[in-house]
Every structure is written in structure tokens, then in C-alpha cells.
Amino acid sequence: MESLVNPHVLQITPYKPGKPVEDIQREFGLERVIKLASNENMRPIPENVRQAIRDELTQLQYYPDSDNYHLRRRIAEYNGVGMENVIAGAGSVEIIQMLIRAFLKPGQKVLTSEKTFSLYRSATTEIAGADAFVEAPMDRELRFDLEAIAGRIGAAAKIIFITNPNNPTGTILAAAAIRDFISHVHKDRIIVLDNAYQEYVDDPGDYVSGLEEIGQKRNVIVLRTFSKVYGLAGLRVGYAMAKPEIIAVLNRVKPPFNVTRVGQRAALASLENDDFRNESVRLNRRNKARLFSQLQGLGLRVIPSQANFLLFFPGVDVAGLNQRLLQQGVIIRPMGGFGIPDAMRVSIGLEEENDFFIARLDEALREMKK
Ligand SMILES: Cc1ncc(COP(=O)(O)O)c(C=O)c1O
Numbered sequence: 001m002e003s004l005v006n007p008h009v010l011q012i013t014p015y016k017p018g019k020p021v022e023d024i025q026r027e028f029g030l031e032r033v034i035k036l037a038s039n040e041n042m043r044p045i046p047e048n049v050r051q052a053i054r055d056e057l058t059q060l061q062y063y064p065d066s067d068n069y070h071l072r073r074r075i076a077e078y079n080g081v082g083m084e085n086v087i088a089g090a091g092s093v094e095i096i097q098m099l100i101r102a103f104l105k106p107g108q109k110v111l112t113s114e115k116t117f118s119l120y121r122s123a124t125t126e127i128a129g130a131d132a133f134v135e136a137p138m139d140r141e142l143r144f145d146l147e148a149i150a151g152r153i154g155a156a157a158k159i160i161f162i163t164n165p166n167n168p169t170g171t172i173l174a175a176a177a178i179r180d181f182i183s184h185v186h187k188d189r190i191i192v193l194d195n196a197y198q199e200y201v202d203d204p205g206d207y208v209s210g211l212e213e214i215g216q217k218r219n220v221i222v223l224r225t226f227s228k229v230y231g232l233a234g235l236r237v238g239y240a241m242a243k244p245e246i247i248a249v250l251n252r253v254k255p256p257f258n259v260t261r262v263g264q265r266a267a268l269a270s271l272e273n274d275d276f277r278n279e280s281v282r283l284n285r286r287n288k289a290r291l292f293s294q295l296q297g298l299g300l301r302v303i304p305s306q307a308n309f310l311l312f313f314p315g316v317d318v319a320g321l322n323q324r325l326l327q328q329g330v331i332i333r334p335m336g337g338f339g340i341p342d343a344m345r346v347s348i349g350l351e352e353e354n355d356f357f358i359a360r361l362d363e364a365l366r367e368m369k370k
Pocket of ligand 1: 196237
């Protein structure tokens with residue numbers, strides 16, 4: 001088979017998502033299984049979004065609007081940009097793939113930090129081979145080290161991903177540091193601000209949304225998603241904002257009809273519901289603070305996070321701990337695939353989910369340390 005395959009594809013390590021709840025229920029004969037593995041919003045979606053989805057069901061025999069007109073118009077209004085600054089995708093992951101396909105020329109490289117979202121690597125590898133992907137080290141606090149990244153730009157780094165807050169560390173960069181970085185990067189490079197977790201940031205006043213930079217016509221692409229705070233991970237809707245020339249290029253590689261009818265309609269409705277978003281942010285902040293101190297209470301190192309997850313170091317064999325947690329009905333994420341083999345990431349769930357997780361973790365750690 002290998003001789004049939006594009007050699008770039010053979011270099012890809014397949015993305016390993018958190019295990020589905022049903023798999024663990026079946027495997028271990030469990031009734032209660034909680035999944036805190038994919039940084040979703042665990043609250044059920046609000047009624048106005050449900051209603052929008054129901055309304056769309058009568059239209060499913062028709063293709064969706066390939067241009068995502070109504071959704072883009074609302075996103076533009078919501079962010080104070082023009083429609084020509086917006087493109088929508090089947091999750092922001094699809095836009096990551098589109099922009100590498102559209103902008104990476106042969107010999108050019110994609111640059112980011114180590115210990116970040118693994119899709120940048122696989123999307124680059126598929127299109128340009130594993131050698132086209134370069135990682136800079138992080139700083140000691142597990143933040144993106146912009147100096148280290150700047151030092152690796154050289155002649156070849158064409159697309160630079162800055163993940164802020166970063167997945168899986170939850171760390172964030174001060175606005176001044178990012179602005180300074182952007183202002184020093186040569187204009188023929190593309191800077192992607194992956195702002196998937198923007199809504200969770202503690203101090204929006206010290207945060208670079210990227211909109212100002214787009215207004216200044218810099219080669220900045222901002223990625224946003226409906227999968228996190230808006231609770232629509234199952235529908236796959238994300239978007240990018242950039243200057244119109246960049247959006248026009250992305251439109252050349254955008255698959256037609258890429259966002260489903262239901263996805264467009266639900267995303268549109270979710271932008272009408274600030275209460276759901278605000279309440280989700282508030283609950284996340286409260287539950288995160290509680291979980292943070294509970295993890296610390298177990299004597300573990302936890303990284304302060306500005307997103308909807310926590311990275312922690314259990315201090316025991318991660319594979320063994322993960323297996324015990326799965327057997328007890330708790331799905332979280334071992335971080336080997338993100339380059340941190342001694343850490344695990346837990347998404348912030350509802351209060352009772354977090355309590356269930358902490359109780360099972362406590363038991364498993366006691367057992368393992370016996
Ligand atoms: C940093 C980051 N960017 C992008 C995504 C992709 O989100 P989606 O494709 O669901 O929009 C994720 C998902 O976990 C993420 O963590």
C-alpha cells in the first residue's frame with residue numbers, strides 16, 4: 001500500500017482525539033462516563049439555537065449557501081469588520097488547512113512553538129512534508145517564546161502560528177509583546193493568530209484580537225471558532241478574518257458548500273445569545289478556579305490557564321494513570337501527542353463532572369503511589 005501513497009501523507013501521525021464516551025462505556029461496561037478531553041463547552045446549547053436548528057430541518061434537501069452570506073454578514077457586524085474580511089469554514093481546522101494550501105510555496109516553512117495544537121503540524125506535513133514544519137521552544141512558564149520564534153523566521157518561514165491562549169498550556173501573551181512581534185515580522189510573511197479560546201481570556205484589555213492589525217492591512221489572519229464557548233463543536237463551524245486580499249485567496253481553495261445549513265443557522269443564532277456566552281464564561285471561570293485548587297490540593301503542578309482547560313503534571317506514569325481513569329469512566333487527554341509526555345489536560349466541565357473527575361483522580365493517584 002505504501003508505494004501508492006503520497007509520501008507526505010506517510011509522514012503524518014494521525015490526530016488522536018479524546019476517546020468517545022460510547023467506546024469507554026462498551027469497553028469497560030460502565031454506565032457513567034464523563035468526557036473532559038476536547039475543550040468543549042459542556043453546557044447544553046440554548047433554546048434559541050435549538051429552535052434555529054429545528055427550523056432548518058425542512059431545508060436539508062437543498063445545498064447550503066456556499067458563500068455563507070448571512071453568517072458572514074453577522075460575523076462581520078459582530079466584530080466590526082466588513083463582510084469581505086470574513087471567510088467561514090467547517091471548523092477553524094478547515095481554515096488552517098486552507099491557508100497552508102493557499103500560501104505555502106515549495107521550500108517555505110510553517111513556524112510555531114512546541115507544545116501547541118497538533119493540527120498545524122499535520123496540516124503542514126500533508127501539504128509540504130514534515131521538514132516544512134519548524135517549532136521554537138517555549139519559555140519556562142510554558143508560554144510561546146516570541147523571541148525564540150523570531151529567531152527562527154530566517155528566510156523560509158512563511159506562515160507563523162501564534163496560539164493565544166495556547167492549547168494545551170492555557171497560557172497567554174501580553175498584548176504589547178504580540179504587537180511588538182507583529183511589527184517586526186517582515187511584511188511578506190503571514191501571521192496567524194489562532195484565537196480559538198479568546199472569549200475565555202481574563203483581561204480583554206490586554207489581549208490582541210488582531211482586528212486592529214487587519215485594519216492596518218497587515219498580513220494577519222485571525223482564527224475564531226463556534227466549537228468552544230458557543231458550544232457547537234458537533235456542528236463544525238469556524239471562521240477567519242483578514243484583509244480582503246487574503247480572504248479572496250482563501251476563497252480559491254475553499255471547498256464549495258463547506259459549512260452545512262444547520263451549522264450556518266446555528267452559528268448565526270448563537271451570535272444572538274450573549275447571555276449564554278457570558279454565563280458560559282462566568283461558569284468556566286468559577287469551575288476552573290475550583291478545579292485548579294483541587295488539583296493543587298492533590299499536590300500536583302498545575303499551569304494557570306486563561307482557557308477552558310487545565311494542564312497538570314500528575315507526577316506518576318501518565319499512560320498508567322490514563323488507563324485507570326478510563327476504567328473509572330473518566331476521559332481526559334494524555335499530552336504525549338502535544339509534546340508533553342508527563343502532563344495531562346482536563347477540560348473544565350460542569351461542576352458535578354469536575355467533582356467526579358477529581359474523586360477518581362484522587363483514588364487513582366493513591367493507588368499508584370501505594
Ligand atoms: C488552538 C485551537 N485552534 C483550533 C481548534 C479547532 O477548532 P474547530 O476546528 O473546532 O473550530 C482547536 C480545537 O481544539 C484549538 O485548540
